[in-house]
Amino acid sequence: MTVIESQTPSRTNSPLPRAVITLVLIAVGFFLPRLLGGTSVAYSTLTTIAIFAVMCYGVDIVLSYLGEVSLGHTLFWAIGGYTAANLSVKYGLDGWTTALATIAFCLAAALFLGAVTLRTREFVFSLVTYAAAVVAYEVAFNWDAIGGSDGIVGIAALKLPLGVATFSGASQEDLWPVAFALLLLTLAFIARFRRSRLGTTALMVQMNPALAASLGVDPRKVRLAVFVISAPITGLAGWLYAYQRAYVGPDMFESYFLVMMLTAVVLIGRRILVGPLIGTALLIAQQNLLSLGGDWNKIILGSVLAIVLIFWPTGLAGLFRRFSKSKF
Amino acid sequence: MNVAQQIINGLVLGSGYACIALGWTILLGVARLVNFAHGQLYMLGAFVTWFAIAKIGLPYPVAILAAMIVLALLGALMQTAMMRLVMTQNLTSLMIVTLGLGYVLQGGSALLFGGNPQTLPGTLARAKVDLGPLWFTWQDVLVLAVTLALYGVVWLFTQKTRYGSVIRAVAEDPKLAELFGVNARVVYLLVFVFECSAVALGAALVAPRSPILTSMGFNEVIMTFVVVVLGGIGSIGGALLAGLGLGLFTAFFGAFVAPAYTTAAAFALLLALLVIRPAGLATK
Incomplete structure (x- = not known):
């Protein structure tokens, strides 16, 4: 799995057309639900895709750039959901406050887990993150003060006071701009991360550990830093998911979300900026529009994950590249 | 709630943990491979046993054998698919x-x-044994006896026989082992098949204690993680001790502190250990 994505030449050359293309894509993206008919199904499906894509980007940072597997991101996903639900239902706090609290809790949880596993081997890190999610499930299931086995129902609509006006996301159509904005912010963050010192160092640790060591990089500290910044991304997705469903419960820990995150990242190919977004869109489209029932959907999702990694480790993008090369 | 009964409960739970963790310990310690389908394999082993008894009408020992064979075949299939990785x-x-x-x-x-x-x-x-105020079932005795015997045999096999050293050589460096005429693919295949039938055996022995569900998956065997890491990745003696120790810890914690949070407590124990001794208990 040591294939570095080669930058396509057209991407780096001219900055102005690139900015224009990006703006056009953003505009098209924003009006996409209306272009697809403007029905509530279009809005809710696209909102779900945006939320799930953000969820996947948390795992993407760790898996693509660090090359390690976090199996505990359902924990951050649930932290976001539970924070939004508890603070808004019990204390009537607005969306900004619950979002800030989500970020704070996710950073704290990731810092704790990362620090505890700092001196262990890589797969112990995966084991412990997975175990952490299972344990958190047990706690969420048994602790009635934060919802218990029934969860929390009746979360009020998302309220985001913006100076004089207050944004209120009561319906799926109202939530779409928030989900879209969160997705754009996440994409901008990932794009920035890819060029940052931490991002390039993480990639170096993954691709050439010997070089990294000779430059005095401690791979464990890099792992901790990347893990910690990845947590609030998935957490914020869970935060918005709570408002979208108006309910949170222990089902946020289901392995579905974990398998979904990993599949969306590897399906298109790792280290591709829009890869997880396209992967999420394809998978959600299958589950929502071409569903074969819960058990068959599980078989499909799990098989996609296993088959892609076994046969096309560079994902559909790598397959496409190989295919288009062989023609010339 | 007396202490002697909790010690029995602890040994009962612990031998179950150790029994289910044996396959993982071998896979991770001897072949340096991981298998996150372990929980679902446990579930499948339990369901194949149930199917063989309840639907086909086979006696329990034959059903155990059937589960082991089915899982061994499945393991061979999985490993063949994953061989390149x-x-x-x-x-x-x-x-x-x-x-x-x-x-x-x-x-x-x-x-x-x-x-x-x-x-x-x-x-x-259901075959209950009463010893004054204390009780356990014959199933518990069976689990403990089989677990101890299995760990003994596996320890002898991996540490004292030529085949054991071949497996460890492959784990150390598969390419180098192949230069010496060892077929690393076959070794990996056999180790993985062993893991799958071991978890089937564990499931067939341990699962009768409680109802089984197809969704139980990894939550059921989260203790396997704790046992394997506590025991010091891949140490066979360490895993047995960690399994029994964890069983005693769980029994006492459940009886005297809070039964709902036993997994969380075991996890807290694991985290504490990782800070104090990152390589596990068995290493010096």
């Missing part, structure tokens, strides 16, 4: 692939066996 020692991808395959097994089992909880009939789980 195994030979390149791509642990990252192996973790994710096995997780995906586990999810497939979960969906497939729900289709095959239905979504209802089942209990295994015809086992020794």
Whole structure:
């Protein structure tokens, strides 16, 4: 799995057309639900895709750039959901406050887990993150003060006071701009991360550990830093998911979300900026529009994950590249 | 709630943990591979046993054998599919692939066996033994005896025989081992097949104690993680001790502190250990 994505030449050359293309894509993206008919199904499906894509980007940072597997991101996903639900239902706090609290809790949880596993081997890190999610499930299931086995129902609509006006996301159509904005912010963050010192160092640790060591990089500290910044991304997705469903419960820990995150990242190919977004869109489209029932959907999702990694480790993008090369 | 009964409960729980963790210990310690489908394989082993007893009408010992054979075949299939990743020692991808395959097994089992909880009939789980105020079942005795015997045999096999050293040589450096005429693929295949039948045996012995569900998956065997890491990755004696110790800890914590949070407590124990001794208890 040591294939570095080669930058396509057209991407780096001219900055102005690139900015224009990006703006056009953003505009098209924003009006996409209306272009697809403007029905509530279009809005809710696209909102779900945006939320799930953000969820996947948390795992993407760790898996693509660090090359390690976090199996505990359902924990951050649930932290976001539970924070939004508890603070808004019990204390009537607005969306900004619950979002800030989500970020704070996710950073704290990731810092704790990362620090505890700092001196262990890589797969112990995966084991412990997975175990952490299972344990958190047990706690969420048994602790009635934060919802218990029934969860929390009746979360009020998302309220985001913006100076004089207050944004209120009561319906799926109202939530779409928030989900879209969160997705754009996440994409901008990932794009920035890819060029940052931490991002390039993480990639170096993954691709050439010997070089990294000779430059005095401690791979464990890099792992901790990347893990910690990845947590609030998935957490914020869970935060918005709570408002979208108006309910949170222990089902946020289901392995579905974990398998979904990993599949969306590897399906298109790792280290591709829009890869997880396209992967999420394809998978959600299958589950929502071409569903074969819960058990068959599980078989499909799990098989996609296993088959892609076994046969096309560079994902559909790598397959496409190989295919288009062989023609010339 | 007396202490002697809790010690018995602890040994009962602990031998179950150790029994289920044996396959993982061998896979991780001897072949340096991981398998995140372990929980679903446990579930499948339990359901194949249940199916053989309740639907086909086989006696319990034959049903155990059937479960071991079915899981061994499945293991061979899985390992053959993953062979390229195994030979390149791509642990990252192996973790994710096995997780995906586990999810497939979960969906497939729900289709095959239905979504209802089942209990295994015809086992020794109801054969109660009373010793004054203390009690346990013959099933518990069976689990403990088989676990101790298995750990003994596996320890002798891996540490004292030529085959054991061949397996360890492959784990150390598959390419180098192949230069010496060892077929690393076959060794990996056999170790993985062993893991799958070991977990089937563990499931057939341990699962009769409680109702089984196709969705139980990894939550059921989260203790396997704790046992394997506590015991010091791959140490056979360490895993047995960690399993029994964890069983005692769980029994006492459940009886005297809070039964709902035993897994959380075991996890807290694991985290504390990782800080104090990152390589596990067995290492010096």
